Amino acid sequence: xxxxxxxxxxxxxxxxxxxxxxxxxxxxxxxxxxxxxxxxxxxxxxxxxxxxxxxxxxxxxxxxxxxxxxxxxxxxxxxxxxxxxxxxxxxxxxxxxxxxxxxx
Numbered sequence: 340x341x342x343x344x345x346x347x348x349x350x351x352x353x354x355x356x357x358x359x360x361x362x363x364x365x366x367x368x369x370x371x372x373x374x375x376x377x378x379x380x381x382x383x384x385x386x387x388x389x390x391x392x393x394x395x396x397x398x399x400x401x402x403x404x405x406x407x408x409x410x411x412x413x414x415x416x417x418x419x420x421x422x423x424x425x426x427x428x429x430x431x432x433x434x435x436x437x438x439x440x441x442x443x
Contacts, residue, residue, distance in 0.1 A: 359412060366407040374400025 378396035381387040387395070 362412050363408070366404055366412060369407060370400045370404035373403045 374396050377399045378392050381392035381395055382389055385392075
C-alpha cells in the first residue's frame with residue numbers, strides 16, 4: 340500500500356466500521372471507474388458492439404471490485420468473521436442440545 344498518503348494510513352490500518360465503510364466505498368468507486376472506462380475503450384476505440392462492451396466492462400468492474408475487496412477489506416475482517424462464525428456455531432450447538440433434550 341505504498342500509494343496511500345500518510346494522512347490516510349490511519350484510516351486504512353484501522354478496523355473500525357467507519358474505516359471499513361470508507362475502504363468499501365473506495366473499492367466500489369475504483370471498480371465503477373474501471374467499468375465505465377473499459378466500456379468507453381471497448382465501444383469507442385476498439386469498435387466492439389455495445390452489448391458485448393457492456394458485458395465485458397461489467398465483468399472487468401466486478402472482477403476489480405472482487406480483487407480489491409479481498410486484498411484490502413475482507414482479510415482485515417477475518418478476526419471479526421471468526422468471532423461471528425464461532426458465535427453462530429455455539430448457538431447452533433445450543434439449539435441442537437435443546438432439541439435433543441426436548442425430544443426425550
